[in-house]
Amino acid sequence: MARADTLARARELDRPDLAYLVRFPAAGGIRETDLTWAEIARDTAWIADRLRGHGLAAGQRAVLTASGFEGFWCHAMIGALRGLRVTYGIAEAMGWDHRRTSVFHRELRPHAVIGLSAETLEGLSGATDIGEMFRPTSVVLARPDAVPMLHAVGVPGCVLSPLGPALAVECPERSGAHVSAAEWRVGERDGQLSVAAGEGRASPLSETPLGIAGRVVTGRCACGSDDPRVLFGEANQLS
Template identity: 70%
Template sequence: MTRSDTLARARGLDRPQTAYLVRFPAADGTIVETDLTWAELARDTAWVTERLRGHGLTAGHQALVTASGFEGPWIRPVIDALRSLAVPYAIAEAMGWDHGRTAVFHRELRPHAIIGLSAETLEGLSGTADLREMFRDTPVLLARPAAVRLLRGVGVTASAICFLGPALAFECPERQGAHVNAAEWRVGARDGELFVAAGEGRAATGLAETPLGIRGTVLNGPCACGSADPRVVFS
């Protein structure tokens, strides 16, 4: 049997609805589990695609994604969105020990966008590179909140990307808070601490309001980018 025959047979098999089992810590340290279905993954990808279009990404650009393997439920929609936009991408580990690969990809590919940059990567790079010189000409920097603070501290403009429990928060070029897909999730803050719960699109998950132990506030007014999604501002 040839490889093409095998793939054809595989496409005819029933596929379970679950794409990923998402595990995340709640504020009290307990691990919460919820399913991510293929249909939900497709909707997440469509939402992220629009967010990346808002940053100006288009065919012909190149991107670098820094992520860890266990972050698949949040990063897979980003990768699928890049594919749908015909944006080639490279991947480096988000842990500090792999900062050298980020440096090589940045030097050789000169990516239009870097997505998922971590504070650990920046700390590794800071021993061998001038962060301001390295990143100041990268058109799109989507970094994790701690990395955003480090970059802004050296005068580099960056937008935030963050995992809020099972949800993905994604800052637009206005940089007035990271958007969360209101069709899928309900986010808010109580006593300065963020929580997440299933929205209408995720009702089947049954995720009740879950404090995350992340400090921040939520803005519910319309954003200048045109999105009506709520925006998370990290403390």
């Protein structure tokens, strides 16, 4: 059977609604929730809007650093980059793969680096000046523990972070990392963040304390979004 025939036949097959079983750390231990293909499609569209806000467009290039267990948001991020027609390279977010990040950054000359971790920066800092490396990069989206390291060397990085099964992405206003209000409810209690599934999510998730320090900001952001924003810990508060 020709490849075209095989793909055509595959499109006719039933596909289960469930795409992932997401396991994430919470204050009370590991929790689980389902993720459907329809939810991935909505997450992809939301992430694409966030990336457009950072100026990503067709013909640009990006480096994405993520780990295999983060497929629940990485899949949507890749879909968003493809939809925007942004060429990308992927490296592991663990420190041992920092050389791949360096190679992609050198060869692709990316407009954006997405998902930088403190471990990656620590690995890179042993071989290069991370300030000189990332200051020319137009968009740097980094994990909360990596952002202070970038700011210390003059790189105006924005926050990108998993928030339980959700994803928080800071806009160029740098006034907190947005979380999709249509999909998730984020809250705080005693300085600790929580997350719950929105009404449209297929798998119910009651309010779940995450054991992550931070606070939630509501109201319209200067970027025009009404999504809630998360400020992670005192190190990442507005200055």
